Amino acid sequence: MKEYKDCRNPVLPSNLHIPDPEAHVMPDGRVYVYGSWDQEENIFCSKEYRVFSSDNMVDWVDHGVSFDSSKIPWIFDKNAPKYPSSIDWTKPTPFLKKMIQKDTKDGKLEIPKFPDDMLFAPDAIYRDGKYYLYFCMADSSEGVAVADKPEGPFNNPAQLPCGGIDPAVFIDDDGQAYFYWGQFFAHVAKLKDNMVEFEEGSILYNIVTEEEHYFHEGSSLRKREDTYYFLYSSMVRGKPTSLAYATSKSPLGPFQYRGVIVDNDGCDPQSWNNHGSIEEVNGQWYVFYHRSSQNRQQKRRLCIEPIFFNEDGSIKEVKMTSQGAGRPFAITEIIEAYRACQLTGSVYIAPLKNGWEGLTDIRDGDEAIYRYVEWEKPVNDISIEGTGSGEIKIYLDNEKEASGSIILDKGHIMNSSFQGSSGKHQIKLKFSKVNSLEVHTIIFR
Template sequence: MKFKSILTTLVIIAIANTLHAQNPIITDVFTADPAPLVYKNTVYLYTGHDGATTEDTNYKMPDWRVYSSKDMVNWKDHGSPLSPSTFSWATGDAYAAQCVERGGKFYWFVSTFHKADNNSKGGAAIGVAVSDSPTGPFKDAIGKALITNEMTTDNKHSWDDIDPSVLIDDDGQAYLFWGHASCKWIKLKKNMIETEGEINTFKPKNYIEGPWVYKRKNLYYLVYASAGTKPEMIEYCTADKITGPWTYQGIIQENVPNSFTTHPGIVDFKGKSYFMYHNGALPTGGSYRRSICIDYMYYNLDGTIQKIIQTKEGVKAAK
């Protein structure tokens, strides 16, 4: 009898671990655009939040969310500490964003839309929020947008300035990358809330949006959603310098289930590399009701990235 009880307990634990590890990793709300950050032996995951109904035919993204994990399997929900309403100048939805730490403060770079007013005709814009904690509360760091653009000639909102990604290089210089249709970058001052120098624009092969920039060993990586096909795939370039030139390396993630977009978030944690993305695999999910997944990421000896294998099982708990 005692043996059966122990066996039953082990089976329950095994089932529970499997359920926690399966993709998608968050099942109670729809989440998109993953942006991981490692801080003090914990992974903080910053996400978008899809609030569209099954009948909606466009995005409804009311806020950004934060989750944390010490093993990449069990995730704690920290709620929604930031939304476009945090920014007095903003309107519209909470699009892709990334949070980085510097000097004990947390800078959350976000893409949303700018109100049409005396300072702007509107359009996509990038703001920055700041907090003393990775889980907030966050506040507008500068009281205005960091990056703005204007309305297009056909009087529709321009989507040029979306999807920020930030790298703080080994010498302390910070860079902001972003952009739809073309990729842009600019230096950030040490305070992380002011830009320095001119905006640089370039066009990686098949680039459409969602850049994720990072450095591994002596190589810089620019990973992005590609316009080579619909639905999107993930492709990447590498460079010896953050300023380029960038060498195209190919496709690393094929189309995802039930979503015409995908979005990369990459992190090293406890000796392993992880690739985060979103798909529409949950029941009632879809292109406007997406969910974040995690799978392992592997490199070749020359630093190139192996193809990502998308799984339903996800990853095992990091030891």
């Protein structure tokens, strides 16, 4: 077990790539995050899960590996039940065509392939003294394992009577449990009290769809007051980088599309998908989601933003931020360059040769945005630490003219000037005259 102190985005250390976060406040009052784990360089997820928890959204405990696919008996059992996914890959929907990256030479769509024992996005829930971890595999099988503690270890996996990906579990106020799953089409079934079997005849197919709701994958259900919120990865903006939601007065639907909560487009040049959840922690609601790094679709990292509801129950869309669940960055506080929440051009966030993590592959015209800083008084100096050479102009908010600039020559500051007013600001760095430039930290004084 390890402990980390961080309330800014991304939340966990740079070597922990935890996407698909499902956050739940468990009976002990702590919020637990259950997610996938991008351990490989060029493949989504891995064969292990890891659990993290916090009681204040600042101090995080890494509980280590909670479950691994070697415990699953049916993966390579030819006699085990097979419940194929409901997706017909031979008849792709319009958005499905966008999801596939390229066509083969004979015109057929190239279907992503993974080892059968890869663990994709999970979910978890507490019931009657036990904790249930729901998981899905690359072979389209789904299952549930049980533990005595919210962090696991989870054992005795049982296969669920369905096929697909991205399980979600929800227990209503009357004690009835529901299980959701699917890609491009979301389905639901009532769970029996044993949390493994479906009630006979209870399956409802296509309660949320690509055509009507822009549904891509990643079902997640929460209830607030008398409204059920169905959160999911959405294709509404052309690729599944946004988390959208639909609402209903019943956990079985019908669900009405309501809008986007957060969009991670622009977090990385290769950003492709999103997946997450919402949860109320200590009286404040948050959206838990992921952002890509290292110029890959993978290497996704846990991020968190506070969210707010309108009087009609709708959720206000929030921008990606660097501050996350914490406060804005203050005067003289070091802003690590890897906290950039939006990037334009070729620049991306990655570990650097000297051990830092920061901005790399910077080219002329690239931009990096940090949200937010908050200054109690005017600021008149900036310092940027990095390597290589280049000119960096600094813009506040939506300024057309820069508030300052800094010139680095082989990592040394040759010239700098800055004038910034007090208050809360977005910071934008714009790069030019670049020669092997990498950025590590930024400080305003």
